[in-house]
Amino acid sequence: MIQNSALKKIMNFDKEFIMELFLDDNVSNINRCVVAAANVMSENNENISCINEVIMKENVNQFLTIESKELVKNTQNLHSRNNFYENVVAKYTEELYVSKFKMKKTTVKALIDHLQEYMKPCSSVIPLDKKVHIFLWLLTSDSSFSAVAELFGLHKSSVSYIFHEFATLLSEQKYHFINWPSLEEQHVTRIKVNSRYGFPNCVGFINACRLKIKPKNTRKEKSDIMLLQAVCDETLMFFDIHIGEVGNTHKNRVYRESQLAHEIKNFIDFDNHILGNSEYKLRKNLITPFTSDNSLTSEELKFNEIHRKACTYIDHAFEILKDRFKKLDSIDINKPEAINSLICAACVLHNFVLLHEGSSYLKKEAVINDDGVTINPSIVKSAEDKRQFLCHYINYMDSS
Structure with a gap:
């Protein structure tokens, strides 16, 4: 079998040498066969090169045709996306x-x-x-x-x-849509809450919901947590919000840092109050349920039951907020000021939508003209005294 290296050497010989091989009688037949085979191989290589050139040209033409079609397709898609709002x-x-x-x-x-x-x-x-x-x-x-x-x-x-x-x-529209209610508006809330649940002198409900913040470090598995504190009325409208710092998950601590904690006495008369769960500290204007390691009395249990039902207003307000604005489920923004703007904007829009559409959660009910009870501050002096007074009043009204 003729080796490739031998063929290459033969194919590199000049024409004069090859002619002598075939004209000289002394040249052996085997050498003439080798030269003939070399010529055939050379011709085949030339043919293969020619075929390769043809195939390459064909492939280039097909590639250009495909590229042209893709360019037209992408241009059409881009045009379609540019008009997505107008056309869809x-x-x-x-x-x-x-x-x-x-x-x-x-x-x-x-x-x-x-x-x-x-x-x-x-x-x-x-x-x-x-x-x-x-x-x-x-x-x-x-x-x-x-x-x-x-x-x-x-x-x-x-x-x-x-x-x-x-x-x-x-x-920046916060104070156009999130404001503490006037005395007249508080009066309406007192009547409606007392009429529906039998809890007197209530002008609002406070709680805080947890919001997840995606961590800056992608290797960190758990999301950061921040609290959105809000106070709403019986229409589910927010009339006060406060955004806590990232990592501060203690509701009462967030409340203490809020402006509301320092001004609530200016907003609410002594007779009135907002309701909050047991994670808040009991205050004269913020009434929480009874908690005790010992068993509670039947009156205290009754108070807690009505208190819990009334507080569902703020729970539903948060449900509507987070259901409507899915971006709050996992906030993928890193700058604290941008996070605060996002949350505040969502709360503003929450109120804006309620102003224009109301809420399907609220049912039209007959309102009993009962404005609650007057509390004498000379008798009821502490937050504990006030809660106990309300407890007795609620049980008395419920049994009458």
Whole structure:
């Protein structure tokens, strides 16, 4: 068998030498066979090279054709994404719209009209209504900035800017929509709560919900926790909020750090109070249930039962807030001021939606014209005295 190395050497011989091989009678037949085989191999190599060139050209043409089709397809997709809001979102049915944005079209229209007055003049080519819907899309879902940017045909940085712009803008609207109720409004709450649950002189309910913050360190398994403290009335509207620091999960400590703790006496008359669970410290204007290592009396148990039922208002308010704004389930923002703006903006929108739509949780009930009881501060001097007085009153009214 002829070795490749031998063939290469033969193929490199000049033409004159090859001619002598075939003309000289002294040259052996075996050498002539070797040269003939070399010529055949050379011709085959030339043919193979020619075929390879043809195949390569064909592959290049096919590749260019595929690339051209992909370019057209991607251009069409980009055009479709750029018009996603105009061609898809704007044409949602009312049912689909409410399912996605957790509020009616008329409510969002009112929000856009309201924000229009506070928008700073800018050169943005993105219309206000589109920006509001991008912000709401992020707030009402767990979608990332990248996913929403892809969907709306924008750069991730643009979507991030829109989100933080509107979170900041809405958080600045806090005192337009989150205010302590007037004396007249407190009076209405007293009547309605007493009429429904038989708990007198109650003007609000306080609690704090836990919010998860994704850690900056991706190797950290557990999320950080922060508390959102809020006070609501019987309409589930927040009229006071306070955002605790990350890692502070003690409700009473968060309360002490809030502005409410220092001003509650200015907001609520001695007769009145808000209700909070046993994680709060009992105060004259913040009534908590009885807790004891020993067994409670039947009167105290009755008080606790009515107290617990009345406090479901704030629990439902938090449920609505977190169900509507899924972004609060796991906040993927690192800067503390940005986190606070997001949470505050969600609370503002919570009130805004209730103002325009009300709540399906609230039922229309007949209101008994009973404004509660007058408490004499010369007799009832401490927080413990006040809770005991209320306990006796509730049991007396329940048995009568």
